[in-house]
Amino acid sequence: MSFPIRSTSTATGLHRVDLNLLPLLAALLEHRSVTRAAQAVGLTQPAMSNALQRLRRTLGDELLVRVGRHYVLTERAGALVGPVNLILETATHHVLTPPTFDPATSDRIFRIAATSASALTVLPALSAALAVSAPGVRLHLEPPDSAMDLTRGDATADVTLLPDTVPTTLPRERLYHEDWVVVADADNDRIGAALTVDDLARLPHVVFEWEGGRVGAQQALARLIPDLHVRCVVFEFLMIPSMVSGTPMIALLQRRLARQLAAQHGLRVMEAPIPLPSLGIDLVWNPRTAGDPGRVWLRKQLMRAVH
Incomplete structure (x- = not known):
């Protein structure tokens, strides 16, 4: 039995596809056996057979065909091995896996906007600490007027050190008090x-x-x-x-x-x-990047540098 190939675009057709079938498709393509694919993903053989039928209808291709005593991949299925594995790898490592930051091995550049007075107060202790715990991390100091609005698309600072007398709608946390x-x-x-x-x-x-x-x-x-x-x-x-x-x-x-x-x-x-x-100096950051592990780490290091 053959199935007609459906033409769907990402915008109009993807929402009708059960993406839960992708890992099952990857197992079938790898093992070329309903039984072994079912064992690999922890399904029963009837459930995997049902998934294969759904995949055939969705993709308009037999995918697995019997040749003698064995199943082989169709030409279409063979062409899907690389793209399917890439999709699953991308989803696993770039979508489902939370980002991480390792200061000991990172060579990341962090940009801090601050006045000269605030920089001289904070950065010497910060630099000394990073030389030990994050030797590859680099700091770039920027003037505060170049990054006052961290929500701008062209703003480059990861964090701004701002006096408490300067208003902002962005998140802020007291870094230190100065008398x-x-x-x-x-x-x-x-x-x-x-x-x-x-x-x-x-x-x-x-x-x-x-x-x-x-x-x-x-x-x-x-x-x-x-x-x-x-x-x-x-x-x-x-x-x-x-x-x-x-x-x-x-x-x-x-x-x-x-x-x-x-x-x-x-x-x-x-x-x-x-x-x-007294004068309060605050850490100010863009809420859009608040969850980035590197920036979270940077804010913690700044806090430690003045306490």
Whole structure:
């Protein structure tokens, strides 16, 4: 008995095909025997015979024909061996198997968007940890304004380090809190044993501004001292140590940065004489890639680097 070959397209015909038959077809093509194919997949012989009949109707071909005492594949069936195995292998390894990430063997590049201040705070410890646990992984640092909207199709950053003052609709998690200290040149003899509010009022300041705005701590200082003596405005926190060094100027600086840079620039680090609001730095990522094992691992490593 022969069966007419049906012409179906992927769009219009695939939904009418029972894809559960594909593993059974693969077993029949491999073993060329209903009995052995049934044993291989754990079916009874009648169930496999029924599956063969359904496959014949679906594909419009006999698939297995008897020649003497044995069954052989038809020409059509022989041509299906490679494609069927490829379909099953693709489904198993690329559809049904969850993606994995092995940091010890990976050579993946991760892109982190961050300001220089955040990068200097986080990346040294992160790089040191990865040198041991993920020696092949590479980090690329990007400016935050190139990846503020991680939902853009052309956004390249895997994660952005964003101040809590910058709004976003994307998922975010607090990476660390940063409080503020005051830095001055170590030889600044205009300051006594401890910094006072009067010192803040009379000494010249270096102030950070970004797009015309100031951080909450500087806003709080300006409210307390409206006529604050601002001698220098910078757009990078990392400029502050060099600007203060060797001058009578003082400045607010994140505590972690101040600790890292004080010795290099000859600075004195002092507690502020007034309470100042802290600054939160958040991890921000695209929810579309949230489940990627590599990016999940990266976020965990960033968390460990600052705690």
